[in-house]
Amino acid sequence: MDPYASWLTSGDNAWQMTAATLVGLMSIPALAVLYGGIVQRKWAVNTMMMVFSAFCLTLIVWVLWAFKMGFGSPWISTFVGKPGTVVGPAGEQAQASIPLLSGLMPKFRFPEGSLVYFQFVFAAITPILFVGSVIGRIKFKVWLIFVPLWITFAYAVNAFLLWGGGFWAQKGALDFSGGYVIHLAAGVSGFVAAAVVGPRLQRDREKAVPNNLLFIAVGAGILWLGWNGFNGGDPYFAGADAAAAVLNTNLATAVALMTWVIMDMIGGPGRKATFLGGLNGMICGLVGITPAAGYVNGFGAIVIGFACSFIVWFAWNFLSKVPPFNKVDDALGVVYTHGIAGLCGGLLVGLLADPKMIVYLGLGKNPSISGSGLFYGHAHQLLVQLGAAATIIVWDAVVTFVLLKLIGLVIKLRIPDEDLEIGDVAVHGEEAYPSEELALSGVGASRAAELATGSQQARAPERVPHEDG
Numbered sequence: 001m002d003p004y005a006s007w008l009t010s011g012d013n014a015w016q017m018t019a020a021t022l023v024g025l026m027s028i029p030a031l032a033v034l035y036g037g038i039v040q041r042k043w044a045v046n047t048m049m050m051v052f053s054a055f056c057l058t059l060i061v062w063v064l065w066a067f068k069m070g071f072g073s074p075w076i077s078t079f080v081g082k083p084g085t086v087v088g089p090a091g092e093q094a095q096a097s098i099p100l101l102s103g104l105m106p107k108f109r110f111p112e113g114s115l116v117y118f119q120f121v122f123a124a125i126t127p128i129l130f131v132g133s134v135i136g137r138i139k140f141k142v143w144l145i146f147v148p149l150w151i152t153f154a155y156a157v158n159a160f161l162l163w164g165g166g167f168w169a170q171k172g173a174l175d176f177s178g179g180y181v182i183h184l185a186a187g188v189s190g191f192v193a194a195a196v197v198g199p200r201l202q203r204d205r206e207k208a209v210p211n212n213l214l215f216i217a218v219g220a221g222i223l224w225l226g227w228n229g230f231n232g233g234d235p236y237f238a239g240a241d242a243a244a245a246v247l248n249t250n251l252a253t254a255v256a257l258m259t260w261v262i263m264d265m266i267g268g269p270g271r272k273a274t275f276l277g278g279l280n281g282m283i284c285g286l287v288g289i290t291p292a293a294g295y296v297n298g299f300g301a302i303v304i305g306f307a308c309s310f311i312v313w314f315a316w317n318f319l320s321k322v323p324p325f326n327k328v329d330d331a332l333g334v335v336y337t338h339g340i341a342g343l344c345g346g347l348l349v350g351l352l353a354d355p356k357m358i359v360y361l362g363l364g365k366n367p368s369i370s371g372s373g374l375f376y377g378h379a380h381q382l383l384v385q386l387g388a389a390a391t392i393i394v395w396d397a398v399v400t401f402v403l404l405k406l407i408g409l410v411i412k413l414r415i416p417d418e419d420l421e422i423g424d425v426a427v428h429g430e431e432a433y434p435s436e437e438l439a440l441s442g443v444g445a446s447r448a449a450e451l452a453t454g455s456q457q458a459r460a461p462e463r464v465p466h467e468d469g
Contacts, residue, residue, distance in 0.1 A: 019233025033218025042423025043431035070159030076342025100165020132332030133190030187339015199329035255305030256285025288345035
């Protein structure tokens, strides 16, 4: 007996499953803890619930129909794949394949189950990222309906267009690990969703104080190191390009974090270095290098880290003050750190892709696979990157707007104002810090007293803590 099929390489399969697990950790617990620490105390439970539920819902629709839409056979021209399940023996144990990429890259040396799970954790993190745009006012029930629909009509289309051999893949668009498919999509969809759902309570916007910086640090650290699987797993083989992608990811992130810190010290509020500022820079670096990680050399990674952090710093501090950005309450600034950073990284790969950075080695008459940007004599690449970005922006904006408007015909999108005053206790009957007093006043206090009769977690307030105003 032999545990390995003739086509399976245990090292590649082990790395693919490890990389997928690292990416999964970026969602749970990393973003649950990071976002849960950034928001006000009264929304920590709601944030965690939205993260975990999105992870679960995405996996269910992914194996039932969405994976095949993103990585299966063409269904509607080169726009999206044909829906289908991957829950049978072949869908889990047969040799992995992406039909439209057959012959254009080496055959996979791991089973379909590894490919399905690896691509699932990428799909799951995308709506989780833009939770930060609508936190503190969107109904949990609405989120449960919206996520499966968005994965089906937005994410699966994005994935097929760029990764599954669809239209922009055939045009030569470069998106190594999701600068467009994930981050630009999250930034655009989050911004549109925030506009449709409406802003948080004015009081909450003015008193948006993080509830736990240590939790934020833990989440940020797991997010950063989890990104090694995010970018290192996307060559699909544990080869030299995976190693280069991991190194470039960390290099760009280090440069981006320090760029933001120094910019804050030079011209930021109070001209002081802050941990939250450094966190923004870190995310800009991680996001910016994502579409380029295996296509650029180390110098390109440094340029991307600096440029993305520098540009987003200015957008965060100045663009946020002009329409339409000052009209939309993007609670955690996802449109900046993911949308703009993802766009910048995607365009920069069109400039900096180095043809000597080999993704797959050529054999015989077959040439090696790599990317080549404007600075290496391939000006057309930048135009392709612009076209792919425009498609993602327009499609995801329209899909997000339409889905929320349709859901809004059946169920109100926003949590009622009296429950917004209370937060987690009103929405979930739980609170993250039960030893602390609830921050309530007016109608909120009477609502909490009403809820307390049916929930052991709810307690009548005695005072209003300073942290929540």
